Amino acid sequence: MQSIDTLISARWIIPVNDARETLENHSIAIDQGVIVAILPNAKAAQEYQASHSIDLGDQALIPGFVNTHGHAAMAIFRGMADDLELMTWLNDHVFPAENKWVDYDLVRDGTELATAEMLRSGTTTFSDNYFFPDASAESVLKAGMRAQLCFPTIDFPTAWGAGPDEHIDNGLKVMATYAGHSHIKVNFGPHAPYTCSDEPLLRIKALAEEHGVGIQMHVHETQVEVDGELERRGQRPIRRLKDLGLLSPNFQAVHMTALSEEDINDIVETGAHVMHCPESNLKLASGFCPVHELQKRGVNVALGTDGAASNNDLDMLGEMRTAAMLAKAVSGDATALSAYDAIKMATLNGAKALGWDKEIGSLEVGKRADITAIALNDLESQPIYDPVSHIVYASTRDQVTNVWVDGKQLLNNRELTTLDKNTIIETAKQWRDKIVKG
Structure with a gap:
């Protein structure tokens, strides 16, 4: 088995490629910030030993x-x-x-x-x-x-x-x-x-x-x-x-x-x-x-x-x-x-x-692991015939659960990992008060 940093599994992966694929029950293997494989969940479990394995269940992975x-x-x-x-x-x-x-x-x-x-x-x-x-x-x-x-x-x-x-x-x-x-x-x-x-x-x-x-x-x-x-x-x-x-x-x-x-x-x-x-x-x-x-x-x-x-x-x-x-x-x-x-x-x-399409913008082997996960498991998303349609026409931003850039998780189950939400809110309020007072 090949050792990697992260293995993310989900019900759907939408790579955004010329084939216009929607992959079901697949995983993304990430090492040193790069996507090294996209393959069925069962095969991924056989081929990769990950430091961090994440199973997102009925969620969809799309490019950030x-x-x-x-x-x-x-x-x-x-x-x-x-x-x-x-x-x-x-x-x-x-x-x-x-x-x-x-x-x-x-x-x-x-x-x-x-x-x-x-x-x-x-x-x-x-x-x-x-x-x-x-x-x-x-x-x-x-x-x-x-x-x-x-x-x-x-x-x-x-x-x-x-x-x-x-x-x-x-x-x-x-x-x-x-x-x-x-x-x-x-x-x-x-x-x-x-x-x-x-x-x-x-x-x-x-x-x-x-x-x-x-x-x-x-x-x-x-x-x-x-x-x-x-x-x-x-x-x-x-x-x-x-x-x-x-x-x-x-x-x-x-x-x-x-x-x-x-x-x-x-x-x-x-x-x-x-x-x-x-x-x-x-x-x-x-x-x-x-x-x-x-x-x-x-x-x-x-x-x-x-x-x-x-x-x-x-x-x-x-x-x-x-x-x-x-x-x-x-x-x-x-x-x-x-x-x-x-x-x-x-x-x-x-x-x-932006001139970054060789590195990001789609989920492909060799590209940077910039990934967004969207939950499609709640009442408002049922029933699902086409996850792509659901994401565009029936999903809201509070369904975004996880985000990675270069394979580093910046949003974990809706919680920011690099930023302090409460401090940001307080700072914004201080600017508002300052501007209102003139």
Whole structure:
């Protein structure tokens, strides 16, 4: 028998592979953080001697969710300015709050609150776009997760810098600190076409190519944005970004509502990825991303929650269900974004968009053991004809029981193993009191 670190057995394993398999009564063998085998339970018991054997019974194992867009520290602002349209929300509430309150400590504490929530929702990897990415990195590493940290660049002063050049220079320092890190990637995060002029965008393009990193940007978030850019520049935002040379397989376009045929053609031609944030878009009445049409054209569409200030949660199970249903309504096609494709959007597609698909995003031999377990044994999950369908259409985040990253258990029967839940709650309350008092 081969000695390994961990053997996890469950009723179902959903690898998220080209065969679109659902394996029943199988086990995952893990050694030194890597999946070394996926095989029937009986065969696993014969072939492997594990230091830790875990039998999860009627649960399903899936790849850990990859949340491809958010602003983790804004969990501190959850519920602060609801029921407003995007520009009012941004200009009258979010930007002023950030200018007054955002610093290293808020970002560290807000990100820790977000990582705890994401782990308890089954997310193992996320992409963040916020100030003080070095503070975010501190919280990510404490939690044991993976993260792509996109430092923002914007034309006006912020708490993190006097303008775009200082934003870029500060970000490059963080990028150098985490170059080659297994759990942290640092990318460029210019805010949006309407807040970034050409000169910093051209500098970002050159630096991204020099350092071999990606660019994530809010693009075509609303029709108002597109109309404003047409009036101001005489050009649709996506075409402007294409003409500047930013669109490429290393470009991650967030939101992508209000798309014309020309816009879709530009995305297809350049190989850019699309980060779909359906619940945030719905709450802010921002519009609808044509997911079905993009996927039919071969565009890689991944899933994100956006920040807790505009969602208001970081729940990828809920986001996945909304995405699947919305795709059907927007396209008028009940076959659009099937349950299996929805799980793929929330896992492997996200890993591909972040450039991590060789390591994570699916449960395959040789990949890192980033795994989420979902309980399907209670009344609300009965009867089960198809566990994939149940996960997408009938499961909630409180059914997430266990989470592993690199084979290390970060959630054990709903309890966080690397973070102190009570301390995080108390810290969040202290920030609320401080903000309310002004």
